[in-house]
Amino acid sequence: MKRKYLRLVRRAYRYLRHPHIRNRPWLLALTKPLYNRELWHPCRYTVAGGLSIGLFCAMLPIPFQMLLAAIWGMKAKINIPIAMGTCWVSNPFTHPPLIVVQITFGHWIRQFVDIPMPFDKAMQIKFLNLNITGNPADFFVGCLAMAVTLSLLVYPIVYGISAFLPNRGRRLKAIKQRRKKSV
Numbered sequence: 187m188k189r190k191y192l193r194l195v196r197r198a199y200r201y202l203r204h205p206h207i208r209n210r211p212w213l214l215a216l217t218k219p220l221y222n223r224e225l226w227h228p229c230r231y232t233v234a235g236g237l238s239i240g241l242f243c244a245m246l247p248i249p250f251q252m253l254l255a256a257i258w259g260m261k262a263k264i265n266i267p268i269a270m271g272t273c274w275v276s277n278p279f280t281h282p283p284l285i286v287v288q289i290t291f292g293h294w295i296r297q298f299v300d301i302p303m304p305f306d307k308a309m310q311i312k313f314l315n316l317n318i319t320g321n322p323a324d325f326f327v328g329c330l331a332m333a334v335t336l337s338l339l340v341y342p343i344v345y346g347i348s349a350f351l352p353n354r355g356r357r358l359k360a361i362k363q364r365r366k367k368s369v
Contacts, residue, residue, distance in 0.1 A: 195226045195267055219260040228265055234344035235264030238337040240272025245284070245333035247325075251276070284332075285325070292328025301327065 202220050207213055219225075225232070236259060243255040251273040259269040276284055295301070301323070 191228070191267075198267070199223070199226055220266070222263070225260070225263060225266050228268065230345060230348045232263075232265035233268055234341050235259075235262055236266070236268030237272050237340040237344060239264060240269040241275060241340060242333045242337040243269075244273045244276040245288070245329055245336060247285075247329055288328035288332055289324045290328070291332055292324035292326065295327055295331050296324060 199220075201207070202217055207217060239258050239262060240255050243251045243258070246254075248254070252270045255269040255273050256266055259266045
């Protein structure tokens with residue numbers, strides 16, 4: 187999996203550095219920040235940031251989520267491929283259940299916090315024999331609340347998982363080899 191990811195990243199990076207793209211002044215403003223190699227290598231910080239921004243953009247009901255995640259990722263200096271790939275959480279197959287969960291979550295938050303309802307019209311959604319009644323305020327509050335909640339939950343999960351991964355093995359082996367050579 188790691189090899190496939192690195193091969194994909196190398197191909198994309200080479201394509202972006204091609205002279206045909208590099209010599210166009212109108213593309214230079216967009217592609218110049220992409221030349222930073224640190225934005226393409228996965229590490230704990232950049233992966234957590236990429237997942238956070240990607241999940242935030244995935245929960246928003248807007249078109250061009252991947253483009254928004256890429257631009258925001260360049261500005262935040264996090265892993266761009268992971269941010270863009272995470273936007274596929276809300277694909278055409280998973281988006282209807284996400285809408286149902288967002289409406290339910292938004293309704294629960296609106297009742298708990300007592301947010302006034304600006305819209306009077308109720309929406310009726312039928313999904314898998316579930317009749318969910320809500321209004322646009324429930325949907326918008328649910329979208330924003332899920333986006334913020336998921337983007338904040340990603341950081342402890344990524345840092346917790348990386349604590350158990352043998353990522354530091356190469357570094358420790360190099361230190362041990364240096365100690366053996368010096369003794």
